[in-house]
Ligand SMILES: Nc1nc2c(c(=O)[nH]1)N[C@H]1C(S)=C(S)[C@@H](COP(=O)(O)OP(=O)(O)OC[C@H]3O[C@@H](n4cnc5c(=O)[nH]c(N)nc54)[C@H](O)[C@@H]3O)O[C@H]1N2
Ligand SMILES: Nc1nc2c(c(=O)[nH]1)N[C@H]1C(S)=C(S)[C@@H](COP(=O)(O)OP(=O)(O)OC[C@H]3O[C@@H](n4cnc5c(=O)[nH]c(N)nc54)[C@H](O)[C@@H]3O)O[C@H]1N2
């Protein structure tokens with residue numbers, strides 16, 4: 001029986017796992033951890049091959065680029081000091097806004113993002129570019145208006161609802177909620193439940209649907225508008241819910257009264273009767289849950305889709321009750337809240353893009369660097385991300401990074417981005433350090449999993465918080481250690497309720513106010529060192545988070561059975577998290593209490609978003625423009641499908657894949673015939689940005705006119721070519737192909753053409 005407890009890091013479910021290891025620490029068996037409070041033993045096929053992550057070809061030394069373009073190994077001391085000196089120089093010459101941070105953690109590691117805040121503070125930069133800003137920022141922006149803050153988030157009661165709609169998501173492959181496969185299967189099989197799937201592709205999830213709405217790619221806004229139009233035009237909205245829980249319905253109503261439902265049904269390709277049936281189904285259901293993801297986020301009308309999808313469950317009153325979508329808490333919020341520029345919110349220097357959730361979109365990153373603008377970005381710290389491969393337009397990202405005066409990549413592997421950087425710093429893997437994610441998105445019971453390391457760190461690697469700390473220290477911002485505070489921290493751990501450390505910290509920052517922004521680093525070196533595990537320095541942050549959480553949700557934490565109160569409860573929760581290697585529950589809410597999580601003062605949902613209602617009004621004008629583009633590039637490419645063996649950019653060695661080794665391009669039989677292509681043929685697939693070579697798979701899973709390729713393929717790996725690594729999807733995507741408001745890319749709607757390759 002494998003016994004080392006940790007979590008899978010391949011998607012945001014972070015299922016608890018048990019790993020068996022041989023004497024060399026190699027993984028020899030991986031199973032689900034039944035003690036994990038949410039996944040309860042569930043895992044999918046991907047987790048069982050995590051050894052390919054731990055055993056990958058690693059970075060083994062800090063590297064510095066030489067003038068001939070090759071790298072040389074240098075010591076940590078030299079690397080850190082040179083980077084620090086350059087950051088100080090750039091900051092002091094051009095200002096902190098000429099420096100940006102990209103990354104902050106992927107599917108399993110958010111400690112780098114948290115401690116990265118200290119490095120960003122030292123650089124005096126507000127700019128964080130992140131993968132989330134190429135998918136979820138439209139959602140965040142809409143949530144900000146509806147619920148009062150961009151970092152309010154809801155979870156979906158897919159398993160509990162009577163009527164379920166899955167829109168632009170394929171949970172059978174991508175998960176996205178706990179135990180996705182058995183949950184979807186249960187909804188599909190249960191005769192009292194209805195599963196509606198909205199997808200242009202007959203996905204693994206669509207195959208299970210009671211009602212499959214095979215929407216035309218990128219036309220979801222028309223479908224959502226038609227559904228809402230039918231409901232509101234027929235007076236089917238939930239009036240008591242609207243009255244009690246919302247404001248602004250009268251302002252949004254006229255926009256839906258004029259929706260030409262029949263016309264929109266034709267545009268989105270769904271039969272009018274099906275639209276009416278589903279609208280009625282939602283209205284009449286006791287409970288309804290809507291799960292959506294990239295299919296409507298990385299697609300046309302992305303931010304409008306986010307709004308309309310939310311209105312669909314809000315005007316029908318399916319929110320904040322058991323079996324419906326519901327706001328949830330977070331031990332620590334994954335994102336922040338950005339003010340609008342008119343209210344003094346931060347914008348970028350060159351394109352004047354606003355932040356959303358304190359994040360900035362990858363699609364504008366090259367535009368902020370690759371220009372002569374005096375306020376352009378001059379330094380970039382890439383931390384646990386691979387912009388060249390996973391941000392739109394590989395060539396543009398690479399060219400921009402090459403232009404920087406300083407580029408630093410912190411990663412475990414020599415990535416496409418690392419190759420073009422000036423400095424590359426080797427990090428420990430997620431099984432070699434204490435780690436966690438802030439993907440604790442559950443309700444009514446929420447949880448947290450602080451993972452303990454199970455492997456000895458590779459020699460000469462460091463964890464990210466330590467790397468950030470060393471750079472901040474070398475920048476002259478902070479001493480290396482805090483001997484007196486460290487002593488106090490030791491005593492504090494013996495008598496925590498005396499609050500010795502918080503008091504000492506307060507006194508310290510009173511006399512050294514310039515250290516306030518580095519409190520996390522100070523805590524790491526003081527409290528962190530006094531914790532019972534030698535690798536647990538980063539847990540100092542969890543101590544802060546646990547106390548903050550208890551301040552907000554004392555009643556809900558105590559509902560789990562804790563006897564302590566106040567500060568002592570914060571300590572108890574912290575200790576519980578620290579010592580629960582399988583993760584632990586952190587609170588339990590009632591549904592009524594979820595309404596307290598709304599951040600508007602009146603605790604109501606504010607339905608009106610003027611900008612998006614205008615956008616809705618203009619929808620019908622948009623179709624014509626798109627048609628022109630379609631002629632030159634006749635196919636709509638789903639550029640980045642989630643499949644059995646892709647996991648973002650986490651596996652570089654193609655041998656980890658058991659199936660779909662080359663990452664095929666799916667094409668409809670009619671299109672294949674028209675292009676005289678057969679299964680196994682190779683084609684050149686090209687867009688206005690670039691081209692890839694890819695193997696064909698003919699299937700009626702994709703409709704005529706649509707192609708689908710995976711993401712997570714095509715990373716450079718020794719002894720492999722494009723034919724064995726697969727195609728790199730972002731060679732085809734374009735910076736300008738993105739949502740006008742959130743700048744989230746249209747990765748699911750890339751216009752391409754194909755050409756058979758003859759040998
Ligand atoms: N065309 C297209 N592009 C896409 C998508 C798509 O569907 N289509 N999907 C987008 C989405 S939704 C996402 S979330 C992004 C994901 O894109 P990224 O955020 O860039 O990818 P990740 O897989 O999170 O991995 C980033 C890097 O982290 C490194 N890494 C792994 N573990 C550690 C560690 O412990 N420490 C450090 N420092 N580094 C580590 C890996 O080697 C990898 O280079 O891709 C996006 N890009
Ligand atoms: N296996 C695997 N699982 C993963 C990941 C992974 O890399 N591999 N990555 C994780 C990450 S970071 C994320 S963000 C999630 C993403 O998870 P999902 O969003 O579920 O994954 P995708 O396959 O990108 O797209 C979802 C569906 O959208 C459909 N779609 C395409 N175009 C349209 C459209 O115009 N309208 C509609 N309605 N649907 C459309 C596609 O056919 C697809 O079935 O997956 C997570 N889980």
Ligand code: SF4
Nearest residue numbers: 008011014015044047
């Ligand atoms: S890939 Fe996602 S669903 Fe599968 S085991 Fe890992 S965390 Fe769980």
Ligand SMILES: [Mo]
Nearest residue numbers: 131132135648
């Ligand atoms: Mo993602």
